Amino acid sequence: MYNCERNPQLNDLDKILFTEKQIQERIQALGIEINNHYQNQEFVLISVVNGAIPFTADLMREIHSPVYFDSIRASSYNHSTNSNGSPILLDRLNIGIANKDVLIVDDILDTGLTLSCIINEIVQQKPKSIKTCVLLNKIARRQIDLTADFVGFDIPDEFVVGYGLDFAEKYRTLPCVGILNPDFLNPPSWS
Numbered sequence: 036m037y038n039c040e041r042n043p044q045l046n047d048l049d050k051i052l053f054t055e056k057q058i059q060e061r062i063q064a065l066g067i068e069i070n071n072h073y074q075n076q077e078f079v080l081i082s083v084v085n086g087a088i089p090f091t092a093d094l095m096r097e098i099h100s101p102v103y104f105d106s107i108r109a110s111s112y113n114h115s116t117n118s119n120g121s122p123i124l125l126d127r128l129n130i131g132i133a134n135k136d137v138l139i140v141d142d143i144l145d146t147g148l149t150l151s152c153i154i155n156e157i158v159q160q161k162p163k164s165i166k167t168c169v170l171l172n173k174i175a176r177r178q179i180d181l182t183a184d185f186v187g188f189d190i191p192d193e194f195v196v197g198y199g200l201d202f203a204e205k206y207r208t209l210p211c212v213g214i215l216n217p218d219f220l221n222p223p224s225w226s
């Protein structure tokens with residue numbers, strides 16, 4: 036297994052919230068929950084990229100159902116730690132989801148603005164069902180009444196990075212999730 040301790044980006048974290056081992060164990064449990072729900076029936080898995088790439092890659096290999104895969108890209112943070120309140124879908128789905136069961140996989144449910152924007156887009160294509168799965172659930176900042184169906188971990192109101200989550204496109208490759216030291220938020224070079 037890759038040794039997280041040797042990654043210099045770890046020095047930018049105040050605290051590791053979830054180690055690689057804890058994340059992988061939780062994903063195995065999520066896979067069981069999802070398999071119990073779908074009972075080997077096929078469904079469409081839609082990954083919200085880029086943030087959900089590592090989570091999706093690990094989760095999809097725990098799933099027994101035949102899965103059709105697609106991704107969707109949304110943006111709202113623009114190199115800051117606060118959503119600007121109006122997520123934009125940067126691309127559209129390539130596969131048809133009408134009358135199909137759909138599972139949306141995202142890295143984090145924070146304000147809920149992004150996921151609700153994606154759900155609104157998907158609903159218009161008349162799927163049979165929509166379920167959501169997020170690795171992290173930051174309840175404190177929710178602006179939309181939205182609860183994910185499958186949740187990896189509840190987290191405190193802190194800006195977290197790693198395992199797909201970025202700040203200005205950094206830290207996505209860390210295999211753990213941690214709280215970013217505020218000194219590394221909005222450094223002068225990015226303002």
Ligand code: XMP
Nearest residue numbers: 086118144145146147148149194195200201
């Ligand atoms: P919302 O607020 O719309 O957030 O639910 C969804 C998207 O915003 C990003 N996000 C974060 N990224 N650390 C990050 O690195 C965070 O603490 C954080 N909170 C939200 C993320 O891309 C997510 O899909």
